[in-house]
Amino acid sequence: MEEQEAKRPRGSGWKDIYTTLRNEILALVLQPGQLLDEMTLAERFDMSRSPVREALIRLASDDLVVTLANRSTIVAPIEVATFPKYVEALDIAQRMNTRLAAALRTDADLKVISKRSKEFEAAVKTGNHLAMSEANKRFHMAIAEAGRNPYLASFYERLLSQGQRMLHLHFEYLERTHEGYLLTDEHQLMLDAIKAKDVDRADDLAHAHTRQFQKNFIEFMRENYTTDVTLRPLSAAE
Structure with missing residues (x-):
């Protein structure tokens, strides 16, 4: 083990662990609440506990793992009780x-957004939910970057990251029930509104986008976890 770690660039060992665990958490391979034991992970990755500990620290900063009072680490639960507050913040962001992108976009921005939209469509065809959620995030961040406000974009990126596991459940619900569609049509409509510099239309579409995600996530939770989830509808776009 020590010989293998010596061959790696100094300080880089945690990155492989972080990337693997992050992908497994986002893809729900590692379930919410699952224990992440440092010793077990060290054995799995054939490394010492130091890079494992560093990877867990990084995952905690992404809100993907939680350290408990007894110092054990678990995969962060999906907090259904706080979902109403989360989705309200997501809707605003x-x-x-999207409004800013419609007002300020350049032709170069449109090319990037269009490229990200096509990448999402390609990911949908694979049926890989992790690839789909990552591509969805890149599409929306391309829109945020066109809005030219790094503070709003940073806040939005954090919300999108926090919602990726919920988005997987959203995808699963749509695929199983065939109710609705996998966002691709909405993405194209948002791109069209941004291209036309139609700020109000872009706002309406972004709001509808969040409402569809909200509705399908709650329906999935009710069907699969018999959770009594009560959500007041998002206020209509103004």
């Missing part, structure tokens, strides 16, 4: 970034 999504609408504001």
Whole structure:
């Protein structure tokens, strides 16, 4: 083990662990609440506990793992109780970034957004939910970057990252029930509104985008976990 770690660039060992665990958490291979034991992980990755500990620290900063009072680490639960507050924040961030993009976008921005939209469509065809959620995030961040407000974009990126596991459940619900569609049509409509510099239309579409995600996530939770989830509808876009 020590010989293998010596061959790696100094300080880089944690990155492989971080990337692997992050992908497994986002893809729900590692379930919410699952224990992440440092010794077991060290054996799995054939490394010492130091890079494992560093990877867990990084995952905690992404809100993907939680350290408990007894110092054990678990995969962060998906907090259904706080979902209403989360989706309200997502709605505001999504609408504001999309409005700004419609007002301020350049031709170069449109090319990037269009490229990200096509990448999402390609990911949908694979049926790989992790690839789909990552591509979805890149599409929306391309819109945020076109809005030219790094503070709003940073806030939005954090919300999108926090919602990726919920988005997987959203995808699963749509695939199983065939109700609705896998966002591709909405992405194209948002791109069209941004291209036309139609700020109000872009706002309406961003709001509808969040509402569809909200509805399908809650339906999935009710069907699969018999959770009594009560959500007041998002206020209509103004």
